[in-house]
Amino acid sequence: MVSGAELWVGIAGSLVLWVLSGTVAILLALILAAGSLSPNRPVRLLARASVNLTRGIPTSLFVIAAGVATMHLVSASDLPIVFPGTTAAFQPLAWAIMLALALGSAGHLAEIFRAARAALGSPRLEQAAVMGLSPMRHAVLIARECIAIALPPTGARLIHHLHNTAFAALFPVAELFGAIEGQASTTFRVFHFALLGCAIYAVLSGLTWLLFRLLEAALAPPVAQQARARLPAWS
Amino acid sequence: MVLNLLVGLPGDRPGGLLLSLIYFFASGAAALALGCAYAVLCVAFPRTSLPLQAATALLRGVPLILLVFLFAHVPWFVVGLAGLVALTVYSFGHVSEVLRSFLAAYPTAAAEQARLMGMSSVRDWLQLRMPWTLWRSWTALITHWVSLLKDTGALVILGIGELTTTAKVLSEVAANFEQWATTLVTAACLYLGATLALIQFVPFVAGKLFRILQQGQSTSSKAAERYA
Numbered sequence: 362m363v364s365g366a367e368l369w370v371g372i373a374g375s376l377v378l379w380v381l382s383g384t385v386a387i388l389l390a391l392i393l394a395a396g397s398l399s400p401n402r403p404v405r406l407l408a409r410a411s412v413n414l415t416r417g418i419p420t421s422l423f424v425i426a427a428g429v430a431t432m433h434l435v436s437a438s439d440l441p442i443v444f445p446g447t448t449a450a451f452q453p454l455a456w457a458i459m460l461a462l463a464l465g466s467a468g469h470l471a472e473i474f475r476a477a478r479a480a481l482g483s484p485r486l487e488q489a490a491v492m493g494l495s496p497m498r499h500a501v502l503i504a505r506e507c508i509a510i511a512l513p514p515t516g517a518r519l520i521h522h523l524h525n526t527a528f529a530a531l532f533p534v535a536e537l538f539g540a541i542e543g544q545a546s547t548t549f550r551v552f553h554f555a556l557l558g559c560a561i562y563a564v565l566s567g568l569t570w571l572l573f574r575l576l577e578a579a580l581a582p583p584v585a586q587q588a589r590a591r592l593p594a595w596s
Numbered sequence: 597m598v599l600n601l602l603v604g605l606p607g608d609r610p611g612g613l614l615l616s617l618i619y620f621f622a623s624g625a626a627a628l629a630l631g632c633a634y635a636v637l638c639v640a641f642p643r644t645s646l647p648l649q650a651a652t653a654l655l656r657g658v659p660l661i662l663l664v665f666l667f668a669h670v671p672w673f674v675v676g677l678a679g680l681v682a683l684t685v686y687s688f689g690h691v692s693e694v695l696r697s698f699l700a701a702y703p704t705a706a707a708e709q710a711r712l713m714g715m716s717s718v719r720d721w722l723q724l725r726m727p728w729t730l731w732r733s734w735t736a737l738i739t740h741w742v743s744l745l746k747d748t749g750a751l752v753i754l755g756i757g758e759l760t761t762t763a764k765v766l767s768e769v770a771a772n773f774e775q776w777a778t779t780l781v782t783a784a785c786l787y788l789g790a791t792l793a794l795i796q797f798v799p800f801v802a803g804k805l806f807r808i809l810q811q812g813q814s815t816s817s818k819a820a821e822r823y824a
Contacts (some may be wrong), residue, residue: 413788413792414788416742416791417742417746417787417788417791417792418746418784418787418788419746419747419748419749419760419787420746420749421746421749421750421752421760422749422760422763422780422783422784422787425752425760425763425764425767425780426767426780426784429764429767429768429776429780430776433773433776434773520656520657521743523659524658524659524660524661525659527659527661527662528661528750530661530753531752531753531764538659538661538662538665541662541665542665545665545669551669552666552669555662555665555666555669556666558662558665559657559658559662559666562657562658562659562662563654563657563658564657565657566656566657567657
């Protein structure tokens with residue numbers, strides 16, 4: 362019997378893993394990017410080393426390390442139950458895998474953010490520096506300017522990140538690839554479910570791309586928006 | 597333990613890092629060749645190739661791990677071949693678009709000059725456009741190859757004894773926490789070493805090859821030297 366509910370739970374599990382780990386990855390990446398631009402040399406070197414480390418090690422290995430470590434070391438925890446379809450006993454495992462996934466993308470995102478800032482060019486950065494803004498307002502101004510440059514590669518990386526959530530299937534954590542694999546081996550309709558999985562992932566990837574295009578349009582810096590508004594409709 | 601991670605578990609050799617590299621080089625080279633053909637096709641026939649471009653875009657939306665799973669169930673594919681085909685298809689999805697976008701940006705002036713010099717279109721594509729495209733897209737290709745080398749870890753779901761699988765097996769049978777941690781840290785260092793070597797080594801070899809190619813072409817075509 363084919364269980365559609367299992368697939369929906371898998372999709373929900375993947376989305377929760379993706380949203381949580383993506384958010385943590387972006388936060389970590391902002392810290393690493395800020396560190397790699399720090400005037401303090403040890404901080405800068407530490408941040409650069411962390412970026413290279415997370416970019417050079419496969420996410421699958423991070424996930425395996427987190428999974429095996431949690432299964433060996435953690436017996437009980439008070440972590441909230443947020444991962445749908447994963448039993449309460451394996452919720453700490455799901456949290457650990459979520460962190461491993463975040464770590465796998467943090468270095469890549471940090472490089473994207475650093476490159477976006479560098480792409481502004483020194484004249485614009487110097488202009489922002491001499492405006493006499495508070496550090497927070499200066500950071501917001503630079504972030505606003507960088508967004509248009511950083512959003513497309515960030516979207517591409519987060520699509521890759523969505524695909525990486527499939528590694529959670531190596532452990533008893535409910536997510537889409539595990540659900541597809543489970544349904545395929547239960548029903549022996551491997552191609553049917555594999556193609557269904559391809560279609561679902563393609564749709565989710567397409568939606569992510571669309572979300573980022575919308576964000577790009579909405580969050581583009583005011584100068585770029587004005588320039589766009591001045592363009593004739595047929596251009 | 598280090599030997600097992602480098603060349604695979606006893607009775608399952610070649611494995612470990614060596615097998616990861618074999619898969620990486622084989623799939624990367626096959627995808628590059630297919631990507632070049634795709635780029636030429638799409639640039640030569642931009643409208644006719646739209647369905648192909650759409651299919652490639654869809655392909656990029658599918659996780660590698662699912663491709664590995666899909667190909668593993670093709671009846672006439674052995675496990676190793678399924679892994680290789682999955683990696684090639686995955687890499688093709690990314691490399692092809694990189695090459696297409698760079699080839700589409702080939703300068704019109706260079707194309708015009710080649711035409712005025714009476715170069716045949718085959719020579720123009722092979723000796724001018726493709727080397728120009730490969731040279732310009734090198735950075736983007738290396739970024740993808742670093743990702744591909746790490747993504748060979750997806751073969752773990754087939755149990756192919758590459759580095760991730762070997763590390764997983766060794767860590768699962770580790771007697772204590774220290775042994776477990778040492779295994780995973782060593783595997784991480786091996787991946788890190790391989791990716792750093794790739795970042796340093798490939799541009800060096802490519803530069804050498806390109807200079808040899810330029811010298812060879814300079815005797816037959818001054819235009820190739822100028823635009824490459």
